[in-house]
Amino acid sequence: MRYLEDIQIGMRRELGSFTFTAELIKAFARQFDPQPFHLDEEAGRKSLFGGLAASGWHVASVCMKLLVADGQRAKAEAEARGEAPPVGGPSPGFRDLRWSRPVLAGDTLTYSSEVVSVRATATRPGWGILQSKNVAVNQRGEEVYSFLGSVFLPQRGDAA
């Protein structure tokens, strides 16, 4: 969690890794995406995925989990520097989400986030919009997931 003024294009954060076990894949699918290829190994093998595959929304939700944890780390780093941590804003949405390859049981994804644009907003004084490209690669280095996310960030302004 940072202020708008601290952000530069090209800044990159490593968000961490997550292993999609068969158990976790099935548990998410039962709740939110109960399609056969997300629930059953044999159905997965017979599908275009070629194996028990994680729901794309599971891959996306884990990315959010890691983004939040990274924000908490950034907040702790700001506090360690003696700065008042900013309050993060909500996201207005995102663009161009791609599930470019299957995520199969046992795959470990490593997520990262890179700033692609940053600007002040006309409609919300004191706030700006940060756009970042979030990417996940599997244990073979293949990109499996990406999206361009936007998030409101406060300007430091008088608070600095």
Add this chain to the structure above:
Amino acid sequence: MRYLEDIQIGMRRELGSFTFTAELIKAFARQFDPQPFHLDEEAGRKSLFGGLAASGWHVASVCMKLLVADGQRAKAEAEARGEAPPVGGPSPGFRDLRWSRPVLAGDTLTYSSEVVSVRATATRPGWGILQSKNVAVNQRGEEVYSFLGSVFLPQRGDAA
């Protein structure tokens, strides 16, 4: 779940409704999006959302849940007509996801899906790509969520 040949632009399916209770909002947030405004009423009131707000990924995952249930209904309808139900394919991703308004505790969203394009694919013989605009409106009729989704669908071909 239908075959590519059965799909026409403008076809619309009502996917059903879902009420985001405070309990469900917090349970999803604890697992995947533990930001204060998704976990705590007071933190929500102080945020740009103005109340305890559902994670956007929760709003999206519920949409997937309803899309799957609708696919199962369509499959049952096909079977009732004596047709062999097609096996649905995976999604290559989507575009232009928007969380246009907050979803607050107690809000009931109604989801729908409308076909915006349909075409055969050059790279996967026997399959095509269906693009649909998926939308959720709240109990006041305000649009809160939308995205353009793509999904692979089999062509009926010889199976008919």
